[in-house]
Amino acid sequence: MILLGREKPYRREMTSGNLAFAEAMRQINPDVVAAYPITPSTEIPMKFAEFVADGLTDTEFIAVESEHSAITACVGASVSGARVMTASSANGIALMHEIFPIAAMFRAPIVLGLVNRTMGAPLNIHCDHSDSMPERDSGWIQIYCEDAQEVYDTVLLAVRLAEHRDVLTPVFVCQDGFITSHCYEPVEFLSDEIVRNFVGTREPFWPLLDVDVPVSYGSFVMSEDYFEIKRTQLEGMSNVPRVCGELSRELAFVTGREYGAVERCMTDDADYVVVVMSSAAGVAKDVVDSLRGRGVKAGCLRVRMFRPFPYDEVRDVLGDKLGVAVLDRSVSPGGAPPLAAEVRTALYDCPRRVPVASYIFGLGGRDFFPADAEMVFEDLAEGRSGFAGYIGLRDKYARGRRAV
Amino acid sequence: MSAELKCWQDFPPGGIAFGATARQVETGLWRSMRPVLDAVRCVSCLRCWVQCPDASIITDSDARVSGVDFFFCKGCGLCAKVCPAGAIVMRPEAEFLNEPCGAVQGTSPEGR
Numbered sequence: 082m083i084l085l086g087r088e089k090p091y092r093r094e095m096t097s098g099n100l101a102f103a104e105a106m107r108q109i110n111p112d113v114v115a116a117y118p119i120t121p122s123t124e125i126p127m128k129f130a131e132f133v134a135d136g137l138t139d140t141e142f143i144a145v146e147s148e149h150s151a152i153t154a155c156v157g158a159s160v161s162g163a164r165v166m167t168a169s170s171a172n173g174i175a176l177m178h179e180i181f182p183i184a185a186m187f188r189a190p191i192v193l194g195l196v197n198r199t200m201g202a203p204l205n206i207h208c209d210h211s212d213s214m215p216e217r218d219s220g221w222i223q224i225y226c227e228d229a230q231e232v233y234d235t236v237l238l239a240v241r242l243a244e245h246r247d248v249l250t251p252v253f254v255c256q257d258g259f260i261t262s263h264c265y266e267p268v269e270f271l272s273d274e275i276v277r278n279f280v281g282t283r284e285p286f287w288p289l290l291d292v293d294v295p296v297s298y299g300s301f302v303m304s305e306d307y308f309e310i311k312r313t314q315l316e317g318m319s320n321v322p323r324v325c326g327e328l329s330r331e332l333a334f335v336t337g338r339e340y341g342a343v344e345r346c347m348t349d350d351a352d353y354v355v356v357v358m359s360s361a362a363g364v365a366k367d368v369v370d371s372l373r374g375r376g377v378k379a380g381c382l383r384v385r386m387f388r389p390f391p392y393d394e395v396r397d398v399l400g401d402k403l404g405v406a407v408l409d410r411s412v413s414p415g416g417a418p419p420l421a422a423e424v425r426t427a428l429y430d431c432p433r434r435v436p437v438a439s440y441i442f443g444l445g446g447r448d449f450f451p452a453d454a455e456m457v458f459e460d461l462a463e464g465r466s467g468f469a470g471y472i473g474l475r476d477k478y479a480r481g482r483r484a485v
Numbered sequence: 486m487s488a489e490l491k492c493w494q495d496f497p498p499g500g501i502a503f504g505a506t507a508r509q510v511e512t513g514l515w516r517s518m519r520p521v522l523d524a525v526r527c528v529s530c531l532r533c534w535v536q537c538p539d540a541s542i543i544t545d546s547d548a549r550v551s552g553v554d555f556f557f558c559k560g561c562g563l564c565a566k567v568c569p570a571g572a573i574v575m576r577p578e579a580e581f582l583n584e585p586c587g588a589v590q591g592t593s594p595e596g597r
C-alpha cells in the first residue's frame with residue numbers, strides 16, 4: 082500500500098480490547114451504528130458515541146431501546162447500502178438471535194463486536210462462549226481473537242470480508258469478556274489514512290435505496306422455492322476461506338501481522354496438542370514453551386475461525402498426533418461440547434484414529450491456570466480420550482484440578 | 486421436477502425479488518367479513534379512507550367515498566369501526582358467495 086501524506090503510519094498505545102474495537106470503528110467511520118449497551122461490550126458503543134458526539138465521524142448513531150431493535154435497525158440500514166457496525170454480549174446476543182439468520186439470508190454485511198460473556202442464569206458478567214456458540218448455525222462468520230491487537234486487526238479485516246462480493250455475509254468479531262475486553266495491553270494502531278485506504282467505501286449490491294433497480298427484501302416464499310433460495314446463502318460462507326486468505330495477506334502487508342483460520346504453536350513435530358480458542362490460548366502456549374524446555378513434544382492449536390470451521394487445517398495439523406485435547410469454554414447440555422464436536426468431525430476421515438480428550442473449562446469467567454494446561458498434557462501422555470472432565474470445578478469426590 | 490420451477494443457481498442472492506410490488510398481491514383472498522357501504526348515510530368525512538390499512542377505500546374525483554377494492558380489502562373492519570355515520574356495516578363473506586372476491590363494490594373501479 083502506498084502511504085500518502087505526513088501522518089505517522091503507526092502508533093502504539095496502552096489500550097483494551099473494547100477500546101481498540103471502538104478506535105477501529107472511528108477510523109472505519111461506518112455509515113450507521115445502532116447499539117444497545119450490555120456488559121462487557123458496553124464500552125464499544127459508549128466510546129464510539131463519544132467519537133460521534135465529538136464530531137470525529139460522519140456516522141448516524143441510533144440509540145435504540147433493545148438489542149432486538151439494534152440489530153433490526155442494522156439490517157435495515159445494511160440492505161439499504163450502508164456500512165453498518167454494532168456490538169453486544171450474552172443475553173443481548175440472545176435477544177438479537179431472531180434477526181441473525183435474517184441478516185445472513187439478506188447477505189447484510191454487518192460487523193458485530195461480540196464480547197463473550199456467559200448466558201444467565203445465574204446472572205454473571207464474566208467470560209465464556211455460551212453466548213456465541215448457540216449462534217453457530219445463524220449463518221454469521223465467527224472469528225475469535227486472542228488479544229486486543231488481534232481484535233483491532235480483525236475488525237479492519239472483517240469489514241472487507243463481510244462486504245466482499247463473493248462473501249456478503251455478516252461477521253462476529255469475538256473477544257473474551259473482561260479478559261481481553263477490559264485488560265490493558267500495548268496495541269499498534271494504523272494511521273487513519275491507511276485504515277481508510279484499506280477499508281475503502283462499501284459498494285453495495287442490490288441496495289434497497291437504489292430506485293433505478295427496485296428490489297424487495299424479505300418476501301414470503303412457499304415450500305417450492307424456499308430450499309433453493311436458502312441454498313444461495315451458503316455460497317457466501319463457502320467462499321470465506323479463499324477471500325479471507327487474500328484479504329489477510331493484503332492487511333498483513335501493512336500491519337506485518339497475518340492471521341490464518343488456525344494458529345499453530347509448535348504443532349509440526351508435536352506428539353500431544355491442546356486445541357483451544359481465544360484468550361486461554363495464551364496460557365496454553367506458555368505451557369507448551371515450558372514443556373518443550375523439559376523435552377515434552379507439546380503443541381497448541383488455536384482455532385481462530387469457528388464459522389466457517391477450518392476442517393482441512395485442523396485435520397492437517399492433528400491427523401498424525403498421539404493425543405489431542407480439546408478445551409471448550411461452553412457446554413452443550415446432553416451433547417458434545419461445540420469445539421470438540423467439530424475437531425472430532427475433522428478427524429473422522431483420518432486413516433489413523435486420533436484419540437481426542439474433551440474438557441470443559443472457564444465457565445462464568447473461571448480462571449484457566451498453567452497448572453490446568455499441564456494437567457491436560459499429562460492426561461494425554463497417559464492416553465486419555467473421551468470426555469475428560471470439568472477443569473477447575475470444585476467437586477466433593479474429585480481430587481486435583483478436575484471433576485468428571 | 487416441472488419445467489417452470491427454477492434451480493437454486495437461478496435465484497439472486499439475499500432472497501431479493503426484482504421490481505416486485507405489493508400491487509399484485511391479492512390480500513383480499515383471506516377476507517371473511519366484508520364492508521358494505523351505504524352511500525346515502527356517508528357524510529364523506531374520509532375517516533375510513535385514512536384508516537384503512539390496505540388503501541382499499543376508493544374515492545371518486547370529488548373525493549367522495551365511492552366503493553371498496555375487494556382485491557386488497559382483508560375485512561379487518563376498521564372502516565366500519567371509525568365511521569361516525571354508521572355508513573359501513575360488516576357482513577359475512579358467505580352472503581356474497583356468487584360474487585368474485587376481487588370485485589370492486591361501488592361505481593368507480595379505479596385504483597389498480
Ligand code: SF4
Binds near residue numbers: 520542557559563
Ligand atoms: S375492512 Fe379493513 S381492509 Fe377492508 S376496506 Fe375496511 S378498513 Fe380497509
Ligand code: SF4
Binds near residue numbers: 529
Ligand atoms: S367513515 Fe363513514 S361517513 Fe366517513 S367517509 Fe367513510 S363511509 Fe363515509
